[in-house]
Amino acid sequence: MSNIFKHSLVERDLGRILRYAPVADAARFLHPVQQALIHRRGWLRMLAPKSAGGAELPLPAVVRLEEEIAGVDGSMGWVVTLCAGAGWFAGFLPPALARDIVGGKRVCVAGSGAPTGFADVDGDGFRISGRWDFASGAPMATHFTLNAVLREDGVPLLDDAGAQRIRAFLVPAQDVELLSTWRSIGMRATASHAYRIDNRWVHADHGFVIDPAHATAAGPLYRFPFLSLAFVTLAANVAGMAAHFVRLATEAIAGRRHPLAAMALAESPEVARRLADATESMAAARSRFYRLLDRAWQQVVDGVTLPEQDCAELHAASLSLVEAGRSAVDELYPCCGLRAAHEDSEINRVWRDLHTASQHALLLP
Structure with a gap:
């Protein structure tokens, strides 16, 4: 290791x-x-x-x-x-x-958050069956996580509010059958395939609850709200892809001539405005995003339970960062020429990746 x-x-x-x-x-x-x-x-x-x-x-x-x-x-x-x-x-x-x-060699944990399977009580463990979609990195995974509805004798177990009880589990890759389902136009190298488990038994200690009150590690990372962690990590990815696209678009525009006017395309007031607006809006959204993330992290480090209002602001800043990136890309794409539409070009790959990643359910406006 x-x-x-x-x-x-x-x-x-x-x-x-x-x-x-x-x-x-x-x-x-x-x-x-x-x-x-x-x-x-x-x-x-x-x-x-x-x-x-x-x-x-x-x-x-x-x-x-x-x-x-x-x-x-x-x-x-x-x-x-x-x-x-x-x-x-x-x-x-x-x-x-x-x-x-x-501590395992080349450990990689992949998984899916949707509760699309069942975990049936069986002695001091559970028998798990179901199918889960969108496990990014699945081919290199040594373990998979999943959410499953708890059952006993085939009947779903209910919580005090009458809702089905759902628990997260971790299972070794040898208990999982990969299904080659990932056919998106972008993010192709994530191999975010589905996987299936058919009546595999795991000990109860492979189940876990994602809540600071149930953390077994003492550090502040495990007191940071899971939903907030998901928002900020996903949004940062889209921001990175958007910045990559803007860099490539700037290069593409610099090499083009205006089709009607005798000038470089970059000298067109409209194109220059688009470039400036894209850069400024992304920088402003990114600055606010990291300011709120750094503040939230410091609160958790200091032992503060992150207030709901602070979580809501961080989530909103994450979505604003995604929207700023998506808007910048959509504004600049028409200025980049046919090369940007060529499947084998770097700028097209980045365009495809961003528009696929930003379809994640958590990142929708």
Whole structure:
């Protein structure tokens, strides 16, 4: 197991990610060189507890790294984000089990949040069956997480309010059948396939509750609200992709002539305005986003339970960041020429990735 946790990109890493991004897109999964880099840098352990062999990095540092990776390759950034996020669940598992998993060779936890399966009580464990969609990084996963409806004798168990009880579980990859279902136009190298489990038994200690009151690791990471963590990590990915597109669009526009006027396209007042507006709106949204994230993190570090109003502001800032990126890309795309519509071009790949990633249900306006 590597003990080198890198939470910023060095030039050599950036070059490797960029070099293999088009190859991974065509192959519909991350290139082995990209996978090796992810494991060598320890990025999938960066949210796991130190007590289990993780890095337990401060959340703002993780979010900035995820944005940086997505700013080079959206698919790789997304896999790192989703799989590192699933590794965060180790802070809610029994410590011995967390150590076994996080300490495993080339550990990678993938999963899905929808409760589209069942966990039937069976002795001191559960028998799990169901199908779950959109497990980013599935081909390299050593473990999968899932949510399942609890049942006993085939009857769903209910909570005090009469709703079905749902519990999160972690299962080894050998208990999972992958289904090749990911056919999106973008984020192709995430290989976000579905998976199925058919009547597999797991011990009860493989079930966990994602709530600070049930955390088994003591650090502030595990007191940070899960929904807020999901918002900020996903939004940062879209921001990285949008910034990547704007850089490429600026280069594309600089090389074009206005079709009607005798001037460079970049000299057109309308095009110049679009470029300036895109840059300024994204910078403003990003500044507010990180200001609120840094403030929320410091509150949690100081032992404060994050107020609902602060969570709501952080979620709104996340959506504003996504919208600023999406709007900037849509404003600039028509100025980029047919090269931007060519499937094999870098700018087209970034365009496809952003418009796929921003369809995540949590990021819809």
